[in-house]
Amino acid sequence: MLDYPWSSIAGGYALPPRKRAKWLAADSGLKAFELPDTTAGRRRMIERLDRRALSEELKQCGVPPQNAGADARGSHLRRGWFWGTQAFGEAMRKLAGNSIKKRQPRSRNYQGEPHVAAHGMQQAEAWLEQGLGAAGLTRSGLAELKGSDIRKLLLADLLWRRTTASQAWLAERLAMKSAANVCQQLRRLNRNKALTQATPAFQAFFKNCTSS
Incomplete structure (x- = not known):
């Protein structure tokens, strides 16, 4: 003990x-x-x-038995949660490499079952398409905008909070360089102030998504 x-x-x-x-x-x-x-x-x-x-x-x-030849320094745990940002979690997974499974714990308050994650990603894809239209943007034009563009940030904020999209996924879809950049930009975002700078169409879209 x-x-x-x-x-x-x-x-x-x-x-x-x-x-x-x-x-x-x-x-x-x-x-x-x-x-x-x-x-x-x-x-x-x-x-x-x-x-x-x-x-x-x-x-x-409730402790699964280990093989006799297993390295005692390693944990027997295979599921759980991490405390920190998505960028932190992804950085730790890169350090761990192939020693951990592809299915990873999440830091947000939802279950990680496959059907829940799949539904969340379908929602993310649908809202991304609708949000781009409401903001007057196209996927091809995202790369020309800065990562700090208000429209990008509001979309990233919505999808991060309301779907199962990871910050790495958001960085790729919204052309925001990296998950670390998404994390940093979202921490700085003043949502209410940013919404006042959005178009009426986007404001209506955002309100509809967050009230559902």
């Missing part, structure tokens, strides 16, 4: 009172096992937890 530093055991229960966080009610936890908050009591609690961890069957804990 002490080998795992991100728990309340190594960073709390194993430490004397003066060295652990004041908010951690370790004494109450120890009392639940009828153990004193002393060096011996804390040691007994850790030993108890170690025995429990060794005796539990992995399949009952």
Whole structure:
């Protein structure tokens, strides 16, 4: 248990009172096992937890078993979420290369099932086409516009927030250089101010999409 530093055991229960966080009610936890908050009591609690961890069957804990020859330094986890921007996630995937699966966790609040993602991309394609028309733009003309063009940014903002489109996809479709650039531009965007500079047709399109 002490080998795992991100728990309340190594960073709390194993430490004397003066060295652990004041908010951690370790004494109450120890009392639940009828153990004193002393060096011996804390040691007994850790030993108890170690025995429990060794005796539990992995399949009952929700942990998939690893092959005997697997590198213990690697994680057994294959699904989950990352905390950060889409650009950060894509940068980490590039560093990992082929060591991770193609299907990756997403940082937004929707399920990653294939049928949900497919529907989201269909919506993204449809709204992109409609938005370009409402903004008076064509796909072929996007490359001639700056990445900071208000019409591009409003479309990127809409599709990023309301569909499953990635920032890499937005960068490619809207000619905005890279996912990192899309991320940076969206962080700077003042949506309400930008909308006042859009055409009435685009404002109506944007409002219709965000109210659906």
